[in-house]
Amino acid sequence: MAPFDLVALLGVTGSYLVYLGIGFGFGFILESSGFGDSRKLAAQFYFRELRVLKVMFTAIVVAMLLVFWASALGLLDYDEIMVKETWLWPGIVGGLIMGVGFILGGYCPGTSLVSVATLKVDGMFFLLGHVVGVLAFGESVGYINEFWNSSYMGRFILPELLGLDTGVVVLLVVCLALVMFLGFGWIQRIIYGRGDPE
C-alpha cells in the first residue's frame, strides 16, 4: 500500500533519480504550459488569458481524483500523505501577501524557478527578492511568534470543514473547477470579446 519508502526500496541513489525524474516532468509541464512567463501568469488575474488557471486546476482535480480513487481501492493510505497543517489566521495573511506578490511580481516562488531555468531576467530578480524575503522573515519571525503560532487547527481538510463525505467533496471541487472555467471564460468574452484560443 502506497506511499512507499523509496529509499528502502531503491536506495538513496535510486530515490534521488526518481525525484529527479519527477522534477524534470514537473518543470517540463510548467514551462510548456506557460508558467515560466510572468506576462501569461499575470494575465490570468485580468481574465486576459486563462490557460495557467485551467492547467493548474485541471492538475489539482486530476491529482485529487487519482489520490482518492487510489485510497478507495486500497492502493494508497491517504493518511500517510503529507498535508500542510492549518494555522488559520497566519495562513490567511500569508495567502494575501503571496497573492499580492503574485499579481505585482508575476510569479509565485515555484514559477520563478521555472522562469530562471529559461534565463528570464525578471524571474531572476523575483527569485533574488524571494530569497532575501525568506532571510528577512527568518530574522524577524521571533517578533510575531504569538501570531505566527496562533489559530492552529492541525491537519484540517475540506470534508471536516463541510461535514461531508470525502467523495462528495471531491465531486463538489470538480464541479467548482468546471463552473470556474466556464464562468471565467464567459467574463473573458464579455471584457475582451474573445475566449482563449482552443
Added chain:
Amino acid sequence: MKALFKPQVLGAGFLLAAAGALALYGQPDLEQKWEFMAPEYASRLEYREVYIDPAELLHLMNDDYIELLIYDVRDERDWNIFHLVDSERIDLADLPSQRKRLEGLSEMGVVVVVSNDEILATRAWKQLMALAKPNVYILEGGINHWLNVYGIVDDEHQGHDTASLARPDGTLRHPFKLALGARHAAARPDEHRVPQRRYTAKVKLLKKVVKAGGCG
C-alpha cells in the same frame, strides 16, 4: 452535437463521471482499511509481536520518559469495577475521534489497548492501526491476566480468585466485592514490591518519519 466531442468537453465529462462514481463508491472505513493493510501488518498479531506482558506494561506505567496512552475498550460496568490508573475508557466506535491525538504523539509515545481478554483489544488494535498507525500494543491476556498477576487475594474488599485464561470469552472473570475502579490496589501496583516476572520486552520506540512536501 459536434461540440460534445470536443476534447475539453469529453475531458470535463470524464472528470465529472469519475468524481460522481467516487462519491457513490465512498472511502474505506476503518475495518475496510484494515483489510487493505492486513497483508502487511497481520503477522504482528499472528506472531504475537504486539501482545505485551503485564510486567512490561507496569514498567511502562512507571517510566517517566514514555508518553503512555492506555485505552481501555471495555464497557462502562467493567470499567467501574476495575481499571488501570491513567487508562482512558473509550468505545470502539469512538476511536476515530482519537486520530489527531495519536498523530500528535511524540517518538516516545506508546499506546496500549486493554480489554478483559484480548478479543476487543485486538479489534481496537486493528482500528488504531488503520486510523493512524501509532506505536500500539495489546495487554496480553487483558485485565483478567493482569489481575491474575497483580491482584491481591488477602484483602476482603479487593480479593478475588485467579481467573482461567484458557477460554477467553471477553468477560471480566474476577468476582469483585466492590467497584473500586482505579482505587483498587492492583490498578497500579508498586513495580518494586510486586514479584518480578521474566518477560520478553516487545515495545520498541518508533522513529517518526518526517512527512514532507508542498508547493511553492
